[in-house]
Amino acid sequence: xxxxxxxxxxxxxxxxxxxxLAVKFNGGVIIGSDSRASMGGSYVxxxxxxxxxxxxxxxxxxxxxxxxxxxxxxxxxKFQLSFHSIQMESPPLVKAAASVMKELCYSNKEExxxxxxxxxxDRKKGPQVYTVSLxxxxxxxxxxxxxxxxxxIYGYVDAKYKPDMSREECLQFATNALALxxxxxxxSGGVVHLVVITEDGVxxxxxxxxxxxxxxxx
Amino acid sequence: xxxxxxxxxWLSEExxxxxxxxxxxxxxxxxxGSDSRVSAGASVVNRVMNxxxxxxxxxxxxxxxxxxDAQTIAEVVNxxxxxxxxxxxxxxxxxxxxxxxxxxxYKYKEELxxxxxxxxxDRKKGGQVYATxxxxxxRQPFAVGGSGSSYIYGxxxxxxxxxxxxxxxQEFVVNALTLAMSRDGSSGGVAYLVTIDETGxxxxxVLGNDLPKFFDQ
Numbered sequence: 157x158x159x160x161x162x163x164x165x166x167x168x169x170x171x172x173x174x175x176x177l178a179v180k181f182n183g184g185v186i187i188g189s190d191s192r193a194s195m196g197g198s199y200v201x202x203x204x205x206x207x208x209x210x211x212x213x214x215x216x217x218x219x220x221x222x223x224x225x226x227x228x229x230x231x232x233x234k235f236q237l238s239f240h241s242i243q244m245e246s247p248p249l250v251k252a253a254a255s256v257m258k259e260l261c262y263s264n265k266e267e268x269x270x271x272x273x274x275x276x277x278d279r280k281k282g283p284q285v286y287t288v289s290l291x292x293x294x295x296x297x298x299x300x301x302x303x304x305x306x307x308x309i310y311g312y313v314d315a316k317y318k319p320d321m322s323r324e325e326c327l328q329f330a331t332n333a334l335a336l337x338x339x340x341x342x343x344s345g346g347v348v349h350l351v352v353i354t355e356d357g358v359x360x361x362x363x364x365x366x367x368x369x370x371x372x373x374x
Numbered sequence: 375x376x377x378x379x380x381x382x383x384w385l386s387e388e389x390x391x392x393x394x395x396x397x398x399x400x401x402x403x404x405x406x407g408s409d410s411r412v413s414a415g416a417s418v419v420n421r422v423m424n425x426x427x428x429x430x431x432x433x434x435x436x437x438x439x440x441x442x443d444a445q446t447i448a449e450v451v452n453x454x455x456x457x458x459x460x461x462x463x464x465x466x467x468x469x470x471x472x473x474x475x476x477x478x479x480y481k482y483k484e485e486l487x488x489x490x491x492x493x494x495x496d497r498k499k500g501g502q503v504y505a506t507x508x509x510x511x512x513r514q515p516f517a518v519g520g521s522g523s524s525y526i527y528g529x530x531x532x533x534x535x536x537x538x539x540x541x542x543x544q545e546f547v548v549n550a551l552t553l554a555m556s557r558d559g560s561s562g563g564v565a566y567l568v569t570i571d572e573t574g575x576x577x578x579x580v581l582g583n584d585l586p587k588f589f590d591q
Contacts, residue, residue: 307524307525308524308525308527309527309528309529310525310526310528310557311525311526311527311528311529311530311550312526312528312529312531312532313528314529314553314556314557314588314589314590315529315533315549315553315589317589318589319589332532333528336527336528336531336532337528339531340527340528340531371531371532371534372531372534372535372536
């Protein structure tokens with residue numbers, strides 16, 4: 157599993173202060189993040205920001221990197237995808253959404269500093285998770301983690317991930333991973349936002365800080 | 375681009391034991407574990423180094439950071455403990471060993487860059503693990519250190535439970551080291567373990583292909 161591009165380059169250029177992840181399960185994907193926005197690591201500018209952006213009915217992304225660049229890219233992606241789905245007369249493929257971001261990141265790699273996790277469901281390949289790194293690399297993976305908090309949970313996700321989990325198992329896995337990262341990373345925190353995407357629809361789950369699972373020293 | 379030929383990188387790079395080290399206490403003793411990689415920049419200069427250093431019969435320390443600094447601290451403390459135990463007429467306390475390490479780390483904190491985890495068994499308090507990062511002295515149920523430790527914080531937080539048995543602690547250490555070694559470029563090789571209890575210290579080496587396997591695409 158190669159995530160070194162996303163986390164190494166984000167920590168080299170700018171520490172993106174968050175924890176984000178996306179995981180495939182049997183029948184869908186879960187994409188999640190914390191909700192803290194901080195300035196310089198010592199001031200929390202927002203406790204409840206939603207970092208999960210919907211770019212189409214069954215496709216979401218979350219961002220790693222400069223917020224401004226990320227907003228610009230996702231706006232453009234949203235527009236291109238809606239146009240594309242009208243032309244094709246069907247919902248876009250998750251890979252198409254990820255490719256749109258990849259094109260933008262790769263062509264503008266000198267100016268932009270944002271990487272993405274794209275996850276969703278489409279009729280052709282079912283649930284998928286893609287990473288687009290800072291320089292514009294596109295990679296499909298069963299699960300992926302990003303942001304400064306992700307460093308602390310590499311061991312946990314490597315140990316605990318199983319392919320073909322059920323929806324409940326996957327929710328527990330994602331919640332635990334985010335809770336552990338929030339527990340160790342001072343720039344991740346707040347509530348846990350999770351979006352469950354399946355063929356039937358999209359469900360947004362919010363878990364407030366006090367309802368997160370507690371581990372041994374808490 | 376003109377390249378200066380100063381010889382191979384590893385001649386001029388500082389030698390660091392990048393590392394993952396971990397110590398955990400169980401009822402009646404401790405388990406200390408480490409990886410075995412020593413790197414100088416991008417080169418691995420030793421792939422089988424045992425980073426668990428003896429300070430006394432039932433007190434070991436795990437080395438991380440600059441290889442030279444860590445080894446020197448361990449040697450100095452080994453000597454100081456020998457003198458101390460002769461003066462005392464009996465085995466030293468683990469806390470004494472940790473305090474000696476802490477004193478050096480704190481006094482020379484600007485010059486040295488090494489972090490040692492001290493663990494062992496003594497008659498007064500049984501198994502103990504002390505972290506001495508940057509000159510602090512803190513007794514903990516378990517401690518992780520080194521560059522690879524960042525990747526396993528989540529794992530150890532989730533998996534640690536109070537009251538684990540000796541065998542469970544050994545498995546915990548091997549699992550944590552394996553996960554860290556697979557993610558950290560500066561950790562790798564084999565896993566060294568030392569289990570210390572009332573009867574003495576038992577050293578063990580788990581070779582690469584005997585390490586547990588986790589999910590890998």
